[in-house]
Amino acid sequence: MPQFDHNSDFKKVVLQHFEQDGWTATAAPSDAIGYNLELTRGSECVAVQVKQQRAKVHAGQLEKFIDFLESPTGAKFTRGFLISASGFTPSVFTYMRAEEVVDVALGSFKGHTLLWVDGDIPTPPPRAHITYIGVFTCKGGVGKTTISAHLAGAFALNGYDVVLIDLDRQSNLRKLLGDGVYIPGRRGGLGATITVLNHTEWREEDYPETRVVICDCSPEYDANPEAFIEKFNFCLIPTTLNPLGINKNADVIRRTFTAIRRINTTAELFVIVNNYHSDETKRNDVLNRILKTEFETLMADDPKCHYIDPETVAIRFSKQLLYWGYHIVENDKPQLAFREIGGRSLPRTDFLKLLDYLEDHTNIEAAKAKEVRGEE
Ligand SMILES: Nc1ncnc2c1ncn2[C@@H]1O[C@H](COP(=O)(O)OP(=O)(O)O)[C@@H](O)[C@H]1O
Numbered sequence: 001m002p003q004f005d006h007n008s009d010f011k012k013v014v015l016q017h018f019e020q021d022g023w024t025a026t027a028a029p030s031d032a033i034g035y036n037l038e039l040t041r042g043s044e045c046v047a048v049q050v051k052q053q054r055a056k057v058h059a060g061q062l063e064k065f066i067d068f069l070e071s072p073t074g075a076k077f078t079r080g081f082l083i084s085a086s087g088f089t090p091s092v093f094t095y096m097r098a099e100e101v102v103d104v105a106l107g108s109f110k111g112h113t114l115l116w117v118d119g120d121i122p123t124p125p126p127r128a129h130i131t132y133i134g135v136f137t138c139k140g141g142v143g144k145t146t147i148s149a150h151l152a153g154a155f156a157l158n159g160y161d162v163v164l165i166d167l168d169r170q171s172n173l174r175k176l177l178g179d180g181v182y183i184p185g186r187r188g189g190l191g192a193t194i195t196v197l198n199h200t201e202w203r204e205e206d207y208p209e210t211r212v213v214i215c216d217c218s219p220e221y222d223a224n225p226e227a228f229i230e231k232f233n234f235c236l237i238p239t240t241l242n243p244l245g246i247n248k249n250a251d252v253i254r255r256t257f258t259a260i261r262r263i264n265t266t267a268e269l270f271v272i273v274n275n276y277h278s279d280e281t282k283r284n285d286v287l288n289r290i291l292k293t294e295f296e297t298l299m300a301d302d303p304k305c306h307y308i309d310p311e312t313v314a315i316r317f318s319k320q321l322l323y324w325g326y327h328i329v330e331n332d333k334p335q336l337a338f339r340e341i342g343g344r345s346l347p348r349t350d351f352l353k354l355l356d357y358l359e360d361h362t363n364i365e366a367a368k369a370k371e372v373r374g375e376e
């Protein structure tokens with residue numbers, strides 16, 4: 001419940017707040033990208049980005065701000081303040097903790113008072129119901145298992161226990177994660193468990209803490225028990241943007257939609273691009289447009305089908321994901337591809353962004369955590 005009056009000029013209020021606090025505040029030049037205000041005091045020079053949106057600021061927006069601060073134009077700033085009129089999603093705090101971001105402070109307004117929020121991971125609300133997520137494409141090798149496991153990882157980083165159900169006869173999830181993994185909380189955050197089961201082992205009453213069940217489906221449609229497909233609240237349908245496969249993939253996705261709809265007419269279906277090369281802007285743009293056009297008629301007939309624009313959220317190609325599973329050949333303990341390289345982890349960021357997107361575009365209870373501090 002935003003208490004801030006969104007009709008007043010939020011940026012001006014923020015500017016005045018910092019002036020009263022002893023900063024010299026100047027508005028950024030109108031063509032400046034990445035920040036709205038510049039604050040100086042003593043040896044400090046701070047870039048402030050002000051977000052007036054009604055929705056909570058999400059992890060993708062934090063990532064962009066950090067990228068700006070690390071860019072040549074951002075180099076003159078000693079720190080950054082990200083100020084929101086409506087708070088932050090839980091993934092933002094997870095990102096701050098996981099990447100140990102120290103040069104960005106998050107501020108939220110309660111009434112007209114600025115509160116610095118340090119992002120205690122909010123406790124998940126009591127179980128309302130379990131959310132079932134299917135990861136499903138009638139095709140092998142597109143990233144179903146990878147996406148199931150790491151989406152579970154993003155939920156776990158946000159403090160949710162997750163059950164992963166391996167519906168594939170190849171049992172890759174089992175091979176990769178064994179019976180499961182524990183994702184420890186960082187710096188006081190909650191830890192959470194990812195449990196791997198096969199479909200005969202799953203009984204809701206045995207897992208009272210579990211709010212999220214993710215099913216890694218078999219590409220052979222008939223191998224997936226109908227009882228599970230029926231339960232899906234939403235499905236993720238991974239695909240890739242390669243030119244030769246594009247029409248074939250569109251066809252695969254269409255068949256996947258039809259297959260799910262035979263049994264489940266209510267699930268929201270999201271196509272997500274995997275193996276995305278974010279440095280190929282121009283080529284991606286063209287391929288993205290083709291794929292999107294392919295689905296337009298389909299989506300017009302079925303408002304619960306969505307194509308996630310890869311410019312907003314995609315799972316980027318990464319060596320970490322490519323070699324995820326190397327621990328099996330080394331006989332090492334199961335782990336996700338969330339290891340940091342130079343303090344950052346591309347896959348971790350992508351899956352937190354995907355979770356943010358799903359929270360924003362579905363009404364699943366499970367992904368929604370309690371209001372973050374500063375707004376309670
Ligand atoms: N974003 C990515 N970047 C790099 N490699 C990936 C990515 N996604 C998947 N892979 C690799 O592609 C292969 C197939 O993925 P997988 O999840 O097993 O597909 P599926 O379950 O659909 O058969 C795996 O070896 C995986 O490591």
Ligand SMILES: [Mg+2]
Pocket residue numbers: 144145146168172216
């Ligand atoms: Mg698989």
